[in-house]
Amino acid sequence: MCKLALAALLLMPSFLPGQGNLLTVTPPPKQSAKKNTVLTTKLDVRLRPGYHVNSNTPADDYLIPLRLTWATSPLEVQQVSYPKPEMEKYEFSEKPISVFSGGFAITTRFKVPAGAAPGMMIITGKLRYQACSNKECFPPKTLEVKLPVDIVN
Amino acid sequence: MRVSFHRSLPAAAAVFGMLVLNVNCGSTRSVKAAVKPEKDRKSAPQFSLKDAHGRAVKLSDYKGKVVLLNFWATWCGPCKIEIPWFIDFEQKFKDRGFAVLGISMDEDGWDAVKPYIEKQKVNYRVVVGSDEVADLYGGVSSLPTSFVLDRQGKIAGVHVGLVSRNVYQNEIEQLLDNKSDVQAGTGGASADAEFSAGPR
Numbered sequence: 001m002c003k004l005a006l007a008a009l010l011l012m013p014s015f016l017p018g019q020g021n022l023l024t025v026t027p028p029p030k031q032s033a034k035k036n037t038v039l040t041t042k043l044d045v046r047l048r049p050g051y052h053v054n055s056n057t058p059a060d061d062y063l064i065p066l067r068l069t070w071a072t073s074p075l076e077v078q079q080v081s082y083p084k085p086e087m088e089k090y091e092f093s094e095k096p097i098s099v100f101s102g103g104f105a106i107t108t109r110f111k112v113p114a115g116a117a118p119g120m121m122i123i124t125g126k127l128r129y130q131a132c133s134n135k136e137c138f139p140p141k142t143l144e145v146k147l148p149v150d151i152v153n
Numbered sequence: 154m155r156v157s158f159h160r161s162l163p164a165a166a167a168v169f170g171m172l173v174l175n176v177n178c179g180s181t182r183s184v185k186a187a188v189k190p191e192k193d194r195k196s197a198p199q200f201s202l203k204d205a206h207g208r209a210v211k212l213s214d215y216k217g218k219v220v221l222l223n224f225w226a227t228w229c230g231p232c233k234i235e236i237p238w239f240i241d242f243e244q245k246f247k248d249r250g251f252a253v254l255g256i257s258m259d260e261d262g263w264d265a266v267k268p269y270i271e272k273q274k275v276n277y278r279v280v281v282g283s284d285e286v287a288d289l290y291g292g293v294s295s296l297p298t299s300f301v302l303d304r305q306g307k308i309a310g311v312h313v314g315l316v317s318r319n320v321y322q323n324e325i326e327q328l329l330d331n332k333s334d335v336q337a338g339t340g341g342a343s344a345d346a347e348f349s350a351g352p353r
Contacts, residue, residue: 039183061229062227062265062269063228064228064232090230091231091315092231092233092234092315093230094265097230130212130228132229132230132231133314134231134315135231135314135315136229136231136295136296136297136313136314136315137226137228137229137231137232137293137295137296138294139226139296140228140260152173
């Protein structure tokens, strides 16, 4: 039995996932938006079971918040909205901490200016997060997000 | 993050797992956490990092001591749980030739670390880490990651993630008592006298 377990452990490095796929973002589909309107987009995020990220409003100053930011583009960011965080108590926390886990969506409202040039554009965003399990934490990471938008008259 | 925290959680986890198996499969006499047998220990990579006062801290400064080398960060919740344990260990065992050395992996360096360790009343030495040092120790892909070093500066235990206080304490006491050879059934002698005292 021990030999079997040892053999399994020796093979384990090939199968253990790294932080790369702890958090995944579904690439947002192409959207069309008319000039002088508001475009609302949802970014679907999913965490591997057993892991969480700090919410956008962690209670402790030392914790790194989840943050979605968008690069300057012809569209104006009006609001980035995060879901209501969960308050979870972990083995390492004295009191519940504000986190996201499982699947959730971050919503962004863009104002499409009346003077925006028609045509396709890619708006680039950055999702910064810091993930932990009940026993270990991974370094903060930033994922790039690309949002294709077609401005129409 | 100062450190890219590379790819090596799998490797570190495998090392840790093998250490655990070594205990559980290799001995039926003890269920306590045990350090690696002396013959299987590798030398801890040497490094030099700066403390909060800008003074160089070298691992070689600790020659002759049992050392708990703890990679941590201010944003790491599980690390925060361990800090009071390490403060206790430092106080309890320092006169027996033990020291904790904390290596912070905060990308903001001392701006983040200094107020934190002051608030936590950390009584052991802390340095700010680098990619290079993390690489030397297998990448340190998640925190906390701790290495328990024997008096010869060899790695006797590796822990990735939060483990219990007793696991650390048992290992430290085994190394201070130099009982690891008994645990491993190999016999052996202490080499304490060969090394000069550490810096503290």
